[in-house]
Amino acid sequence: HVWVTDLQTGQPVSGRNLTLYSEQGVSLGTAVSDNNGFAQFDYNPTNDFLEGATVVSGQPGQAGFGIGSSIWDEGIRPWEFDVPASSGDEVDTLTYIYTDRPIYRPGDTVHFKGIVRNTNYGRYTQPNVTNLDLRLGSFNFFGGEPFERTLPVQVGPDGSFSGEYQLPADLALGTYQFYVQSSTVEAFRQFTVAEYRTPEFLVNMTPDAPEQLRGESVTVALSAEYFFGGPATDLPVEWTVYEEAYQPTPSSGPFYSFGDAGGFLFEDPGFFGGFGGGGAFGSYLINGNGRTDENGRLLIELPADLLQDVDEGSRIITVEANVLDLSEFPVSSRARVVLHAAETYVGIQPDDFIGRAGSEAIVNLQTLDWNGRSVPSQPVEVVFYRREWVPNRTQDFGVYYTRWDTVDTEVARASVTTNAQGQGAASFTPEEGGTFIAVATVTDAGGREQFSSTTIWVADSGQIGWQIDPRDKSMTLTPDNTSYAPGDTARVLIQSPFTEPVRAWLTIERGQLLEQRVITVNGSSDVLEIPITAAMSPNAFVTVTAIKGVTDGRDRYPEMRLGIAELPVSTEQQALTVTLT
Known part of the structure; x- marks a missing residue:
């Protein structure tokens, strides 16, 4: 999938003839961008692994020339957003194997069982596999004769198989593994062979x-x-x-x-x-x-x-x-x-993780004892701070990086006494957008303090100094909740460095593209609303790629920022009810 934009204006470009090239410069196909600037190539990478694909528009030196590469990802790789990712294609069939014990002696019998399912990026169905060659191999980290056996197994109508294998009496000690690995099926399970003895x-x-x-x-x-x-x-x-x-x-x-x-x-x-x-x-x-x-x-x-x-x-x-x-x-x-830390705990939770300047922001409080039971009538001090991020260029062991220092300024304070259920609330009204920290502190009878904190991100129409490194090409997307259910609407704060409206490519994906569209990001704290559907369970990943064109007299070059956020979605619709009789 490709998005084509104009470097001067940052707007999508339609009707561009595009060519996809391999890492070796071999032409792999052509496509034309649509009215949104989107284009799609039907491309199956060699060995199901995406290797340096490059898309070119036009010819160098001519109007409309452009180039993009899948390996131009410094600072915006998924793992840099704490998002798991793979550049390889998903296997068609996944197998979960387990053994009756994690450790055996030479000569013991290993009992194993496997469950096979077809995969479709978070969806699992009954397999069309009836036979598998289960392999048993050794890890020879320190040399020695390799050990390899093939155990044909038959997959039943419920998608499972089982069997046993007697280890040779002279088998070398070490780590062994059952595995099935091919372009369509993948499975692994390790166990140890050792001359262990029971303790005395x-x-x-x-x-x-x-x-x-x-x-x-x-x-x-x-x-x-x-x-x-x-x-x-x-x-x-x-x-x-x-x-x-x-x-x-x-x-x-x-x-x-x-x-x-x-x-x-x-x-x-x-x-x-x-x-x-x-x-x-x-x-x-x-x-x-x-x-x-x-x-x-x-x-x-x-x-x-x-x-x-x-x-x-x-x-x-x-x-x-x-x-x-x-x-x-x-x-x-x-x-x-x-x-x-103290005899009593205070918990804190914002009514909404994403607020708006000029509107009341509320945090809820709960006081507990060590056993998790409510403690009534506890005085709690709540302080609200506005956090500013200060970047400092420094180095560790000769490597330069941006170190972030924080400046926290108190903006409001409230004294609260929890009710008979140990609950309470405090609030403040932020005058401007940014990052705010709410800190709640409870003091026990012995004078010992325990504090808890939470973050509230506040949107505003003006410029906000988010934690954004000008050398970086990433930006932060902040969901308003830690989990969602089908029918909910997720609100995602886009912490953009751009004050003016810019066009952006929104994708919702999980292994494959679920949805894409062009959106306008208005200012540095726009809030994106995403309806949660059952298709997004168990999770979906939101990516926003914002493009800013050249601004006359101010910015001589176009800019790009990319952010990724995970939206965990309830699996209740896929849950099974198991009843033992």
């Missing part, structure tokens, strides 16, 4: 309390006991502590943010800040070691200042320990402790 003792870890206040010391008791009875004494123990953010879950009711969802404590992570990160249990804190005593016990004591260098708010700490037997075979266990 059991390790349990029990904290003094599963929930405490942040700033209190934490004690976790470890005990090791042999299966035949008796304590596992004088064994070395290695332990590690991890931490991650925590939010309570209300027992019922709508979604509220019980943490810093609005990014009030935002700090630019730097160019390499998005790489790495924590593991399955969060970020590493500390580690230590010890030995079990004559009762097979070890007390792991963590200091009260354990989280002194960690962000504000409630956290979960995970204490993981390995107890080593005489052959240094580890037996593991872990315990988790919630460290609450």
